[in-house]
Amino acid sequence: MMRVREDAIIIAVNRLLAEKGFDLMTVDEVAAEVGIAKASLYKHFASKEALAAAAMVRVLEQALTVVKDEEASSASPMERLRAVARWALHMQLSQQMPTLPSQNSSLRAELMQHHRYLDLIMQVSEHLGDWIVKAQAMGHIDPQLPPDLVLYTIYARACDPVPAVLKSAGRFNDEQIVEWVLATCFGGLAARSSDARAAA
Amino acid sequence: MMRVREDAIIIAVNRLLAEKGFDLMTVDEVAAEVGIAKASLYKHFASKEALAAAAMVRVLEQALTVVKDEEASSASPMERLRAVARWALHMQLSQQMPTLPSQNSSLRAELMQHHRYLDLIMQVSEHLGDWIVKAQAMGHIDPQLPPDLVLYTIYARACDPVPAVLKSAGRFNDEQIVEWVLATCFGGLAARSSDARAAA
DNA sequence: GTCTATATAGCGATAGAC
């Protein structure tokens, strides 16, 4: 019962974080969206930062599910990385990816003490990191790039501003935007030899 | 005299925007950094949004200078694009690139009415857009990518979170970080045929 | 646990003297 209510709260927080971000989201809005009083909210979560942390935990749990589904598939490490990046881009375009400002120190402090958050980040990172080194060994990911750089670059797709800008331009639908951004992320802006063949 | 004072204000705003972002920057901090009273600040700029707009105009003027320097050089369109992206990454890493939240509506509304800001954005975009189509015609930039996608992807390097994360990891210096991020932006994460040769 | 009502504080912006 209490769990159901808290789920509703987290879903509302998630939506508002995706829509306006942490700084512009107000606790009053969250309470209004859930349909309860603000004081009741604070019976479930100690602070605004705790609300954001709970939303991040939720999306990381979803991410871990996606990761484990890929792990159980027959896809190659490179294909798995693309699949996770594709999922993150879809989440972002459908306003379901909460984005937190990396600059807000009070929020960072709370997240760094949130054990479940840290544990989930570590679990996801370990799976992705494993895929990255394997994909590099197979020659699918550039073996000269530091694995951390590859990992952060994929993580950054979750808060990439390009999809939203492309969407507001209105010339592409969500599927097309995701594929374009994936193409620039993994393929780069520069032409490849295969591009020359395709263009010819 | 008034111009000198306003320059000092804009420089302070620029630094604070780069450090904490618009929402966490307070007008009191700006006044303290400049060394004047807050009320005096408001004699020069009508609002906090106007302060941010002035900082954006300043950095866009610098960007336009970089663009025109490249235009006057003998570099190829592709090399010019790389050079501008490199400049933006250096500005970001040295805490001189003001980053504005795309979600803040009051700020967006003010910027969309700021003629000089819009004019500068347009000028820079026209130069970059010209280079992009030329680089595509020369086969240096993937001709299958929409030019707008390429433009936004390059603009996004100015607020890419990856450089700061790599820097905080502490394993690379600024020069190396810039080159790694440029490599992923233009070359992509996936291996190229030339990578296979280099790795062998 | 839920509510109404309120405490507390920070911030953007202004008044008014000099």
Added chain:
DNA sequence: GTCTATCGCTATATAGAC
């Protein structure tokens, strides 16, 4: 134009009744 002092508002968080 600069200052001190303050207004007015909003937002986080809490008190206390039910």
